[in-house]
Amino acid sequence: MFERLADIVVRHPKAIVALWVVALLAAAYPALSSPSVFQYDMTSMMPSDTESAKGAEILGSDYFYPTAAASTIILVEALDESAQEVSEALAAALDAELADWSVNRGLREKYGDSVQITAGKLGVFDDRYFQATVSSMILFGIEYPALPDGSSLNRTSYVPDIREMTAQALESIADPGLKEAVEASYVTGSDAITYDTMTAATADMEKIDPVSILLIFILIGLFFRSIVTAAIPPMVIGMAYAIVLGAVFFVGQIMGIYYITPILVLVSMLGAGCDYCIFIISRYREERKRGSDGETAIRESVKWAGESILTSGCSVIIGFGIMAFCSFSMVSTMGIALALGIVVALIASLTLIPSLLAIFGDRLFWPSTMDTYAQGSRAMKGWYGKWSSRGQRYFAGTVKASMRHSKALVVAVILITLPLTYVAVTSAPSYDMISTMPDSESKQGVSVISAGIGGGMIMPTYIVMKVDAFADIDPEAETYVPRDNAEQFYRDMSELTGSLLEMRTQGQENISITYGPTDGDTLFDGSPAHQRLFERLVSFLPQSTQEAIAYLEEVLGVTGYEAICEVWYLLTDEEKYTADYMLTYTMGAVSQVFEEDGRDYQYVKVTVVTKEEPMSDLSIKTVSQLYSAESGFAGSHSYVNGSYITGAAVMTYEVSEIVTEDFDYIKAAVILLLILLLFLVMRSYVTPIRAVLTILMSIMWTLGLTFILFDQLMGVPVVWIVPIVLFVICLGLGMDYDILLTTRIKENVMKGMSNDEAIEAAVMRSGAVITLCGLIMAGAFSTLMFSTSPMLQEFGFALGFAIAIDALFIRTYIVPAIMHLLGDWNWKGPGSAVIRTRGRDPSRRCRGGERRIR
CATH class of the missing domain: 3.30.300 (GMP Synthetase; Chain A, domain 3)
Structure with a gap:
């Protein structure tokens, strides 16, 4: 396969470059238009078959008076x-x-x-x-x-x-x-929150993009001692990113794209894509330094490095792509976009980079040449040579030390892993999406309202119930006529709203206002509870309430709750029904009567305003209590024929439950697919399991430290989506470096080296490249910490740390130590070509299957 690909690249490099240019031009317009499909409200992307979605659909139906909360x-x-x-x-x-x-x-x-x-x-x-x-x-x-x-x-x-x-x-x-x-x-309000989030995301991109590109340019330039080489990977991946954005625009016509998706796609492509490009370029340079001509160097690069980066790329695609099966479109489209980004970056590194090498050859390393990298050259006598020598000595020393102290290293990492795993597993993530917003005018306004009448006023929670009809309402004639069951119904509603107002969450009063269907006879009974409700309604539901109160005060000639109560009984039934029409239907608490299966029904709405902002952890716990209150009321009253809870807080809660449940299966699927992929490539029983376990270890370290740093030290809650997405992304990207190292070890073993010799040679040859790639990817993700959004900062720290610790420590120290301890078990598998190759040279083996390293 790779021999054939190399042959095509060598024969038709200009045609391949031309195809990429055409693809870029075709993607230019949709890429520039892609921001129009981005969405900033997570709850708008949830599945349509959830309880909250059904409740929201009912509230938006023609049954209710056309009212809406101020956005x-x-x-x-x-x-x-x-x-x-x-x-x-x-x-x-x-x-x-x-x-x-x-x-x-x-x-x-x-x-x-x-x-x-x-x-x-x-x-x-x-x-x-x-x-x-x-x-x-x-x-x-x-x-x-x-x-x-x-x-x-x-x-x-x-x-x-x-x-x-x-x-x-x-x-x-x-x-x-x-x-x-x-x-x-x-x-x-929600519109201002969306606008401020969108504006901050755009400003973040303007900061993150140049920092990421500059960091990559400096690292590659120092590694290759070349300005041109430093520019090639970012330029190639930049072209690939533009093409992906064009595709994202079309995907966004079908399903919503959450606003952080293009940011994660960019940094993952810059990190992983530049890694793949560097691996091809580095292998080409290695072959040229050995004396191969340019064509042979390209063929060898595509053959050996191509296999490594295709395998590692497939592992990343599996990790990202499996997210597409999540029920929540925010996560599924994120997975599609991330997987698509890696696919295009992989294709670019396997085709466009070798084509540029075929066209320009060693000129891509300007101002350096192949002589620059030769021993004794002026460059090798200067800073470049000194750092190269130090790097060689470092990796030679680390691999020998890791094998010499392999058991101690394994015990040490276990002792580190256990407490951090405990922190990661026992720490509770937050549902508070507003707390992860950048500091803005809208966020400050939410804080002021939360400290006052209740942050839930911006995004109330609603209990919607389908009940036996209790009042005939005619919107055209603006008439209201109660049925025989109305009096008992209103009493029950009064008890429900009163009990909700008294409800405590974790010992705290978190409900500021509750309002449900109520008629004048119930509201104006003179009780202290209904007086408090009246006083709050005058302001909380202004237009409709004020119209009703103004009507009563005009008819009765009095003002104030106590005065209205004293003369309420003087109203005629027609006047009372006019007031009841306003208090029930025009306030959006009661729907019109509708017929279903030969029976008359109505929908009713109970509005709940929390004191804290609606997505705070306390408000989310309040939501879970509302579920219990809703089901308890519906179960004890036979006229309730269905009930729903809806609102922004409920949607957030349901989304988190859906995603958490889906990800239990997604995590298992990713692990199994990665093990299967590595088994097919390595033909080994043990190596795939070892690879997954070491990556899971680095993920546990990262999650534990993320909770400690942000939640415990900085007081910034870790949002529920961060640990979930982090797990899948790190499992895919972290496999990159394991595959790049292990395939090189396998190549060395197949060429006749012992297990320890193969490990030592692979680390010495690939250690610098893997370290560079790790620094680039970790650096690309870490630039997210320049964002003003705490959620992106959490993603930046977690992804950056996970990649850095995996590439710089796990692959450099821990993997060589474990593979040394495993010995030939690394290559045990069905008809393994590695074992067969090793078996024909028994003179290279000693006790334990190893040739001693001196």
């Missing part, structure tokens, strides 16, 4: 005594800014004056809602209209304009006293 929130902190006046002045100023906004002008011109983006006041929150000394929170929600043609607005793109208009509106407040009362302002 863009304006938060203003102001002094208590001026907060109400500031809110009124700001409302007027925002209306003026929005009316003159170019986006609204375009909407009015296209759809009419009634279609425009507006700002609705969510309320003024003072000490009744949270503990504060002198400040109140003023909240506005940006309300986006449903467009008549069914198209949707790109709400995320409007965040910068909304921030600018908010600042101008605050500046335009005429009263100096009111202006001074404003302490701070933020634009937050």
Whole structure:
């Protein structure tokens, strides 16, 4: 196979280069357009058959009144005594800014004056809602209209304009006293979070890309003492990356691509792809130094190095590709993109690099030549030669020391592995995706709201139940008529929401507000619990609640909860039903009646707002308690015919459960496939198992240290996706260096060396290249630590450390020690060619099957 590939490369190098150029040009436009398919909300990529997805689908159906939680929130902190006046002045100023906004002008011109983006006041929150000394929170929600043609607005793109208009509106407040009362302002909410995440990711890429490329350029340049050689691998992999981005654009038309995917693809391609390129170039140089002509050197490079990098590349592709079978599209598309990146990088290293060598030959090593690397040359007498000699002595010394102290080394690594494995296995990852966001205005706004009325207000949790119909609602006539079972139903709902409000999570009160279906007879019974609920609803669900309260106050001629309770009984049934229509249907708590299987049903919604932000670890634990409350209520009330919990926190929880379950199978599949791959290549029973175990060891070291560094020392939670993805990525990439070393040892044994001689020669010949490749890949991943995102920092540290420890320590010290102890067991297998070759030269063997190294 590789002889045939080498023959094609030698005969048609220019045609191969031309094909790559054509592929690059074809991929240019889709590659530049690829950011348009990236997604920044993990929960939008979850499977459609989960409980939360079904609940969200019901809430978005026509059964409910068309309401939606504000996805863009304006938060203003102001002094208590001026907060109400500031809110009124700001409302007027925002209306003026929005009316003159170019986006609204375009909407009015296209759809009419009634279609425009507006700002609705969510309320003024003072000490009744949270503990504060002198400040109140003023909240506005940006309300986006449903467009008549069914198209949707790109709400995320409007965040910068909304921030600018908010600042101008605050500046335009005429009263100096009111202006001074404003302490701070933020634009937050899910749209702002998405925008800030997207902006930070783009800025991170602008920092990470040049640092990665510069690092690779310096390392390769120093190793080969060549400017040209230093530029070739990054340029080749850069072409390959552009082609992969073009393919990612088309994949993104079918399934979502999470925003960190292209970043991981880039660094993995730069790391692994440059490794493959270096291995080909290094083997070519090695053959030329031995006296082979250029054509022979290319053939030998493709034949021997090609087999090594194809095997190592396949191991990485297996590790990445198996992720495609995950049920969660964020992980599956990440696996597809990462595997595709390695495939293209592998093809480039096996075809484009040899073709460039065939065309340019030794000129690719300019300003060095083959004479530069010869003993006695000026370069070898200078710094380059001194470092090369030191490198040779280092690897010669390490391999002999590792074999001499092999048992002690194995015992030492076991003693290190056990405690770090314990930390890795017992540490709990976090679900808090907001905590992993870069510091931004939206994140600061979430923190302020969390410290006040509850971070869950930005992303509430909903309990949705399908119940026997209890009230006939006609949206066209705006009428509400209760059925005979309504009174008992509302009592039950009141008990449910009350019990949820009293619920504690780990001894803490984490629920700020609960609201479900309630009618006037229940709400205005004068109880302290319903009075507190009324006071909070006035602000929490503003538009619909305020309309209902305004209607009651106008009809009754009184204001305030106690006054309404005193005269509620004076209302006629028709007036009560009008208020109930507002309190139930227009607030989105109750759906219309629908018929199914000859019976009448309705959907009801209970809204739960947590005090902490919705994806915090405490809120996720609260979600698990809500599951119990939901199932308990449904089980004890026969009129409940189905129930669901939905919301951002629930989706995050379900996603983590799905991925964790899937990865139990994925991990097993990766391990088995890698063992099978190595068995087919090495024809050995023991070597594949040894290789996987040593890589698992380095993964446990990495996971343990990641939890210690980030979670325990820095106080930054390790996100649940990091350990899962890290395991598969490291298992694939870590196999790279084991295969590069072991295949070289196998080659030496097949040429007649004893096991120890083969190990020593392989480490001395390949040690420098493997170290260089490890430094490049570890360095490429480590540049992720320059990101402003804690999640990418965790990925950067974990992947960088795992690759570095694997290439610089495990493959240099531990693998030679273990293979020395195993002796001929390294090559025991079905009809092993290695054993047959060894067997024909018994004079080279002594006791234990080894020839002594002197």
